[in-house]
Amino acid sequence: MSQSFILKVNGQTHTVSAEPNTPLLYILRNDLKLKGTRFGCGEGQCGACTVLIDGKAVQSCDTPLWSAPGHDITTIEGLGTAEAPGRLQQAFIDEQAVQCGYCINGIIMSAEALLIANPKPNDEQIIEALDRNLCRCGTHVRVLRAIKRVAGAAS
Amino acid sequence: MSAVAGVVSVVLPQSLKTNPKLTSWVRFNTDSTVTVYSGKVELGQGIVTAIAQIAAEELDVSLAQLAIVPGDTRVSPDEWYTAGSQSIEVGGLSMRLACAEVRLMFVEAAAKRFEVNAAELRVRDGVIDMPGTDLKTSYWDLAADVNLAVEATGRAAPKPAAQYSIVGKNAARRDITAKVTGAAYVQDMELPGMVYGRIMRPPAQGAQLLSLDQAKIRALPGVVAVFVSGSFVGIAAEREEQVLKALDAARLAAKWSAAPKLPEPGEITSVLPALPSTRTITSTKQAAEKKAIVTRHAATYSRPYIAHASIGPACALAEFKEGKLSIWSHTQGPHHLRGQIAKVMGLTNAEVEVIHRDGAGCYGHNSADDVALDAALLARACGRPVLLQWTREDELVWSPCGSAMVVKVSAGVDADKRIVEWKHEIWSHTHIKRPGWAEGINLLAAWHMDPPVPVPPAKDMPLPAGGADRNAVPLYDIPNHEVAYNFIADMPIRVSALRTLGAYANIFAIESFLDELAAQLGVDPVAFRLQHQADPRARAVIEAAAKAAGWKPGTLTKTRDGTETKGMGMGFGRYKNFSAYCAVVAEVEVTEKIRVKRVVAAVDAGLIINPDGLKNQIEGGVVQAISWTLKEALQWDSERITSRDWENYPILKFDEVPEVEVVLLNQPDMPGLGTGECAAGPTAAAIGNALWHALGVRARDLPLTPERVANAMP
Numbered sequence: 001m002s003q004s005f006i007l008k009v010n011g012q013t014h015t016v017s018a019e020p021n022t023p024l025l026y027i028l029r030n031d032l033k034l035k036g037t038r039f040g041c042g043e044g045q046c047g048a049c050t051v052l053i054d055g056k057a058v059q060s061c062d063t064p065l066w067s068a069p070g071h072d073i074t075t076i077e078g079l080g081t082a083e084a085p086g087r088l089q090q091a092f093i094d095e096q097a098v099q100c101g102y103c104i105n106g107i108i109m110s111a112e113a114l115l116i117a118n119p120k121p122n123d124e125q126i127i128e129a130l131d132r133n134l135c136r137c138g139t140h141v142r143v144l145r146a147i148k149r150v151a152g153a154a155s
Numbered sequence: 156m157s158a159v160a161g162v163v164s165v166v167l168p169q170s171l172k173t174n175p176k177l178t179s180w181v182r183f184n185t186d187s188t189v190t191v192y193s194g195k196v197e198l199g200q201g202i203v204t205a206i207a208q209i210a211a212e213e214l215d216v217s218l219a220q221l222a223i224v225p226g227d228t229r230v231s232p233d234e235w236y237t238a239g240s241q242s243i244e245v246g247g248l249s250m251r252l253a254c255a256e257v258r259l260m261f262v263e264a265a266a267k268r269f270e271v272n273a274a275e276l277r278v279r280d281g282v283i284d285m286p287g288t289d290l291k292t293s294y295w296d297l298a299a300d301v302n303l304a305v306e307a308t309g310r311a312a313p314k315p316a317a318q319y320s321i322v323g324k325n326a327a328r329r330d331i332t333a334k335v336t337g338a339a340y341v342q343d344m345e346l347p348g349m350v351y352g353r354i355m356r357p358p359a360q361g362a363q364l365l366s367l368d369q370a371k372i373r374a375l376p377g378v379v380a381v382f383v384s385g386s387f388v389g390i391a392a393e394r395e396e397q398v399l400k401a402l403d404a405a406r407l408a409a410k411w412s413a414a415p416k417l418p419e420p421g422e423i424t425s426v427l428p429a430l431p432s433t434r435t436i437t438s439t440k441q442a443a444e445k446k447a448i449v450t451r452h453a454a455t456y457s458r459p460y461i462a463h464a465s466i467g468p469a470c471a472l473a474e475f476k477e478g479k480l481s482i483w484s485h486t487q488g489p490h491h492l493r494g495q496i497a498k499v500m501g502l503t504n505a506e507v508e509v510i511h512r513d514g515a516g517c518y519g520h521n522s523a524d525d526v527a528l529d530a531a532l533l534a535r536a537c538g539r540p541v542l543l544q545w546t547r548e549d550e551l552v553w554s555p556c557g558s559a560m561v562v563k564v565s566a567g568v569d570a571d572k573r574i575v576e577w578k579h580e581i582w583s584h585t586h587i588k589r590p591g592w593a594e595g596i597n598l599l600a601a602w603h604m605d606p607p608v609p610v611p612p613a614k615d616m617p618l619p620a621g622g623a624d625r626n627a628v629p630l631y632d633i634p635n636h637e638v639a640y641n642f643i644a645d646m647p648i649r650v651s652a653l654r655t656l657g658a659y660a661n662i663f664a665i666e667s668f669l670d671e672l673a674a675q676l677g678v679d680p681v682a683f684r685l686q687h688q689a690d691p692r693a694r695a696v697i698e699a700a701a702k703a704a705g706w707k708p709g710t711l712t713k714t715r716d717g718t719e720t721k722g723m724g725m726g727f728g729r730y731k732n733f734s735a736y737c738a739v740v741a742e743v744e745v746t747e748k749i750r751v752k753r754v755v756a757a758v759d760a761g762l763i764i765n766p767d768g769l770k771n772q773i774e775g776g777v778v779q780a781i782s783w784t785l786k787e788a789l790q791w792d793s794e795r796i797t798s799r800d801w802e803n804y805p806i807l808k809f810d811e812v813p814e815v816e817v818v819l820l821n822q823p824d825m826p827g828l829g830t831g832e833c834a835a836g837p838t839a840a841a842i843g844n845a846l847w848h849a850l851g852v853r854a855r856d857l858p859l860t861p862e863r864v865a866n867a868m869p
Binding site for chain 2: 001018019022023026029031033034035036038039041042045046047048052057061076077080082085089092093096099100101102103104105108127128130131133134135136137139140141142143144
């Protein structure tokens with residue numbers, strides 16, 4: 001049975017109606033039209049759907065809707081826009097750290113969670129933070145460079 | 156060459172021959188911009204940006220003034236597929252010649268209007284003027300005077316490389332900002348009234364649907380259509396989570412026949428040669444003078460079936476409205492796909508349009524075309540636009556995978572330590588089975604429908620490009636060679652084109668074998684390659700990679716005491732033997748498993764269009780090849796493919812990625828060559844050779860897993 005839920009996403013409050021066990025991913029993409037969070041596997045194995053919940057990186061494909069109310073949810077759209085990209089988005093543009101790009105937003109969200117917890121991570125900590133993200137095109141070298149660029153700039 | 160400056164006659168490249176009208180390539184808009192049309196599409200390789208650079212350079216407009224429309228059957232030229240690293244070689248060259256001719260036509264029109272010599276005019280940002288005078292016009296002022304609806308002749312000389320200001324410089328990719336900030340892919344599209352579709356595939360290849368209680372599925376919340384034809388079952392629902400629930404319910408309700416057995420799983424070296432095959436000699440060379448052979452050596456190598464395993468499962472959006480079918484797809488060949496879908500659905504080509512939209516990473520013939528037909532069938536059945544994405548399991552199990560191979564190499568060496576005879580024998584399937592390649596229909600749903608379209612017979616790509624035998628001819632100075640191909644027509648597992656086709660395994664075999672010979676002869680592996688290599692461009696990349704990596708000649712033949720865990724190895728190849736040159740040096744550390752610590756790749760791809768874009772392609776090629784080489788093999792049991800998620804098909808993770816350094820050797824006066832595929836084979840061989848250097852162990856069956864390395868230990 002469909003139920004109403006109140007979600008706080010990117011600082012805005014939304015009311016959505018769906019079955020309680022609906023994966024948060026589909027609510028974000030199809031109800032709230034936040035398409036920057038991508039479907040990759042539906043099993044929490046690849047990280048393409050990573051969002052922040054209360055500042056922590058979470059796979060939205062295996063997060064049920066019922067568990068999301070009362071928490072602060074951030075998607076890639078909450079970090080910046082095409083006109084005014086966020087710091088990590090800008091670093092990925094500057095480093096051209098994209099091949100197909102499908103995995104990248106999930107990676108950016110994992111990196112954002114790391115930088116919230118630890119503004120100056122070392123290389124090992126960055127790699128550890130990306131342990132749940134897969135990239136198939138082999139963009140890893142540039143991805144690490146882009147994240148280090150932001151980590152290095154932190155005061 | 157003609158006597159008139161700037162005018163020449165050339166042989167037109169294939170894309171321009173197929174699409175000779177200049178309006179197929181270039182159109183000027185009324186707002187002082189220009190739109191160029193390309194049949195080559197963005198697959199994550201940056202081609203759209205590179206082709207825009209080529210067009211802007213030849214037209215003398217700024218990149219900001221130029222828009223590009225790739226892969227739209229309504230307006231773009233038919234350029235076969237975006238495949239085989241040919242988008243720069245053929246697509247880029249076609250765009251270059253078309254734009255050069257358009258520019259010349261406008262300059263001639265301006266010269267006529269001003270009554271001056273065309274050679275005295277220049278073009279900057281689309282403005283045509285004569286220096287030192289106030290004579291000035293533009294492409295847009297002259298647009299009514301110049302008829303571009305004419306056929307290209309190739310009479311305009313493209314700009315000499317020395318005058319380039321856009322080509323050869325880094326240009327930011329046009330698609331990145333959108334991708335890292337929001338919607339950007341076909342997966343992200345929506346149309347009014349759109350529903351979500353999924354397909355219930357059989358539990359194994361060849362299983363037939365015996366029964367399905369369709370009414371039960373239709374009664375589930377949100378379900379708008381269940382379309383069953385033979386063993387093809389499509390479901391559409393109002394909401395995405397609803398279609399997934401309906402799919403789960405359908406799986407529980409459906410009854411299927413048993414599928415034909417797969418070959419017993421085992422080592423590829425036993426599985427493939429046991430299958431029926433036909434043997435052909437595909438290349439042979441014999442010198443008149445025979446040298447006496449003093450050393451002989453033989454070895455057998457293999458690679459497994461490898462999955463495309465894109466991070467984003469395939470997706471298409473389809474709408475069937477008033478007898479017209481529109482499909483938005485991340486296909487590599489929009490025109491071919493249109494023709495195949497029209498045939499399957501009983502439509503004319505004019506009733507179908509295929510519009511390319513970016514998708515997740517594409518490394519060859521994956522599931523993009525299949526999902527387009529899936530979406531089209533469901534859109535027609537339910538009368539509403541359908542967005543259909545495959546599941547992760549569909550993607551791993553039903554996408555064609557890259558063909559497994561067994562390669563047996565043997566050679567004879569004379570008293571001067573020169574290779575005088577080389578034999579290379581392959582066991583494999585076809586490496587290409589795209590829609591539009593050879594006869595018949597190569598689309599999954601068509602094979603499952605009632606009546607089923609027969610699966611067409613397999614036909615591999617012949618040399619010189621080659622399929623399984625791509626790069627099988629050793630690119631060294633060897634007076635006698637023979638390449639034999641044992642072609643296995645019936646494939647137990649669906650296969651088609653995966654990045655490099657056979658080149659990955661052939662170069663792994665050739666370059667590993669060279670090191671084995673060098674070790675037996677006590678010659679440094681780099682020196683041994685150079686002894687057999689007269690091509691200066693090949694020598695240059697080998698030497699550049701060795702130098703950048705800090706290769707120390709002679710150290711590879713040292714005696715091991717068993718405590719060494721670090722090693723360095725080289726691999727070299729010229730993709731297809733006529734495209735980009737690439738030499739790779741890998742440094743590894745071997746403890747419980749092989750860890751690649753550093754990779755240096757030196758590349759000569761002729762004229763470089765976008766240096767950073769090229770580096771990105773090589774870095775990606777190297778890293779993906781490390782993943783293939785260390786970890787990847789499609790698994791199956793006697794019933795079905797068992798690699799159904801990322802746990803059962805692991806790929807390289809961030810903590811396994813080395814430093815990668817790319818050295819570019821620019822050749823501004825040589826044709827630009829594609830680079831998406833040149834690094835894979837050399838990387839595999841460099842890792843295998845580095846393993847040998849570290850431990851004195853030769854592992855010849857890919858992937859080089861800890862188990863394989865342990866088994867190779869003496």
